[in-house]
Amino acid sequence: MDELISALLRALAFGTPLLLASLGAVINERAGVVNLGVEGMMALGALAGFAVAYGDGSPGSGSVWLGILAAMAAGGLAALLHAFVTITLRANQFVSGLSLSLLGLGVAGLLGKKYEGFPLFGQPNQWPFTIGAIVLALLLAFWLTSTRAGLTLRSVGENPAAADVLGLNVNLIRYGAVAFGGAMAGLAGAYLSLVYRPSWTDGMTAGLGWIAVALVIFVGWNPLRAIFGSVFFGLLYYLQFRLQGKTFIPTEFFGAMPYLLVIVVLAFAGLRGQQGAAPEALGRPYNRGER
Amino acid sequence: MKNTTKKLLTAALALTAAAATQAGAQDAKLKACFIYVGPTGDIGWSYAHDQGRKAAEKALPWLETQYVESVPEGQALPAIDRLAKNGCKVIFTTSFGYMDDTVAAAKKYPDIIFAHNAGFKRAPNLATYMADFYQVYYLNGLVAGALTKSGKVGFVGTYPIPELKRHLSAFALGVKAANPKATVNVKWINSWFDPAKTREASEALISEGADVLSSAEDSATGVQTAGAKNITTFSHYNPMLRFSPGNVVSGHIVHWDKIYIDFLTKVHNGTYTNKNLANVDYWWLLSKGAVEMGADMGMPINAKFVPQLKAAKMTVGGKTVSVYDRVMALEAEMSKGGKFDPFTGPIKDRNGVLRVPAGKTMSIADLNSMSWVAPGVVGQVADEPKK
Numbered sequence: 001m002d003e004l005i006s007a008l009l010r011a012l013a014f015g016t017p018l019l020l021a022s023l024g025a026v027i028n029e030r031a032g033v034v035n036l037g038v039e040g041m042m043a044l045g046a047l048a049g050f051a052v053a054y055g056d057g058s059p060g061s062g063s064v065w066l067g068i069l070a071a072m073a074a075g076g077l078a079a080l081l082h083a084f085v086t087i088t089l090r091a092n093q094f095v096s097g098l099s100l101s102l103l104g105l106g107v108a109g110l111l112g113k114k115y116e117g118f119p120l121f122g123q124p125n126q127w128p129f130t131i132g133a134i135v136l137a138l139l140l141a142f143w144l145t146s147t148r149a150g151l152t153l154r155s156v157g158e159n160p161a162a163a164d165v166l167g168l169n170v171n172l173i174r175y176g177a178v179a180f181g182g183a184m185a186g187l188a189g190a191y192l193s194l195v196y197r198p199s200w201t202d203g204m205t206a207g208l209g210w211i212a213v214a215l216v217i218f219v220g221w222n223p224l225r226a227i228f229g230s231v232f233f234g235l236l237y238y239l240q241f242r243l244q245g246k247t248f249i250p251t252e253f254f255g256a257m258p259y260l261l262v263i264v265v266l267a268f269a270g271l272r273g274q275q276g277a278a279p280e281a282l283g284r285p286y287n288r289g290e291r
Numbered sequence: 292m293k294n295t296t297k298k299l300l301t302a303a304l305a306l307t308a309a310a311a312t313q314a315g316a317q318d319a320k321l322k323a324c325f326i327y328v329g330p331t332g333d334i335g336w337s338y339a340h341d342q343g344r345k346a347a348e349k350a351l352p353w354l355e356t357q358y359v360e361s362v363p364e365g366q367a368l369p370a371i372d373r374l375a376k377n378g379c380k381v382i383f384t385t386s387f388g389y390m391d392d393t394v395a396a397a398k399k400y401p402d403i404i405f406a407h408n409a410g411f412k413r414a415p416n417l418a419t420y421m422a423d424f425y426q427v428y429y430l431n432g433l434v435a436g437a438l439t440k441s442g443k444v445g446f447v448g449t450y451p452i453p454e455l456k457r458h459l460s461a462f463a464l465g466v467k468a469a470n471p472k473a474t475v476n477v478k479w480i481n482s483w484f485d486p487a488k489t490r491e492a493s494e495a496l497i498s499e500g501a502d503v504l505s506s507a508e509d510s511a512t513g514v515q516t517a518g519a520k521n522i523t524t525f526s527h528y529n530p531m532l533r534f535s536p537g538n539v540v541s542g543h544i545v546h547w548d549k550i551y552i553d554f555l556t557k558v559h560n561g562t563y564t565n566k567n568l569a570n571v572d573y574w575w576l577l578s579k580g581a582v583e584m585g586a587d588m589g590m591p592i593n594a595k596f597v598p599q600l601k602a603a604k605m606t607v608g609g610k611t612v613s614v615y616d617r618v619m620a621l622e623a624e625m626s627k628g629g630k631f632d633p634f635t636g637p638i639k640d641r642n643g644v645l646r647v648p649a650g651k652t653m654s655i656a657d658l659n660s661m662s663w664v665a666p667g668v669v670g671q672v673a674d675e676p677k678k
Binding site for chain 1: 329330331332333334338361476477478479480481484485486487488490491492494495496498499510511512515533534535669670671
């Protein structure tokens, strides 16, 4: 019983950044925009958060809460770049997102040099983040399905032409959704550099952003399922070490599990023709007057 | 993918740097270049090499250096090509996985002097070098054995290669010598640098009862995780005391500059050429000052733990001594090149097979190809021989 509880606690700790980032991605994808830049935005958020919270290194010179705001702003601004390229300029969303990942990692690595090697003391407690993320998931689920604004967002992602005819500003709504996604990725980054590590190193996101991207598909663009999805991923991640040496299964198998699972789920969805869970207009730039 | 951007950025910077040097004074400086497997800020392996590079540049006025970081193992050739084009006369490749690429590059560029770190293949223009920790791991094992109350010492391993098995085993031999009932529980993360995996592997070890933790991963995350749980831990590769001043008891610190300065000086004065390196293998230990035992530079043991270590007793040759005295005595002896060696027989592996006969010590070749692990190691260990 104790083992189960300790495993669940680790799953929540590791799952929190995944949940935060994937909730953001669910929203921007529900509005019809794919953003593969999560990893890069997370790295920028992690650096911005750490830099502001660290200050000049003396106690009291930085502020953790300002750090969190800075991380969200950094992620949000990077996402706006993606929004401009894909929504206004109608460039390919996948290419733009990939570039954003590379750019974010590179820029964060370059600017972060002077923060490498320093610990952060007085870091915030994990639980406000974890509980906040779960509450946010519940709120978003309700918002998406039961409010007019949520319906508007979904209609922009499903059928932007119809939404346009109804007088909705498709581009503006998409801009908002993408910025929200970026801010959440930035927040996930701040969780890593302020709570989970807590320090800054180049490459510290180590692929978590990509897991979050995969998670969105895994949970079928559903914020409620994202809670279980991220905790489940967290559990698998932790168990690869907890079970190591205790079973005949090689550790590499546990390490590969999350990714294998995504593939299996996608394959099943494909077989049963359920790719329909994805927003209809996902990945396609909206061109007014074009069908 | 991250590495591609990095390479582009580094290449751009390198070009700028090259242009700048050419514009400057044309005094014939020796150009030595370094290839790192991780980011220079990992606070582990690559960081330590970069500190060594900086120290060498400071100490040797005729030296100029350049480096490329985060080069994946098996992808060293393109980086070497670029460095060769940039006029590097000496190239250090600082990861085990660069071995075959370095051998190929040594053939391709016979005029360049290469030195490969942690490998065993040499050529007329390719030397090998290593600052090894196995003595220091043994000393830290004594400390860990004396401090564990649960009898479980945790060890986060990277890859189960000979180097790690050597260190893990030396550590376990130390733990057993100070505390015959204690075990070293190992978890592998199969990565040199992955803070999240280190964190979760550490958490798993702690929840299985480990109350002393050592990590071989290249970041301070292991130390931070132990610190958050208030359990005893060790610096890895670099001083990490500042990450958890109350919990880092000792550790292993490297001084690559000792090797770099020696090697480059010998290149500069003509002792080493591109024709005579086939037998040059640096295997520098405590006695050469290439490694140091400590929580911080010049601090073998954190003062907070000294009383506990003085109170802990162990038996050496039938006599009871304090663990503290034993650690300090052995450190002094090995530092001056005395005859004590942790891998002195008789040593059986954990399956009971005799690996080192009585009175013998392991050769460097044996240490470099070690596939068995010492008694006291608990957990899955890949490629472990049954007989």
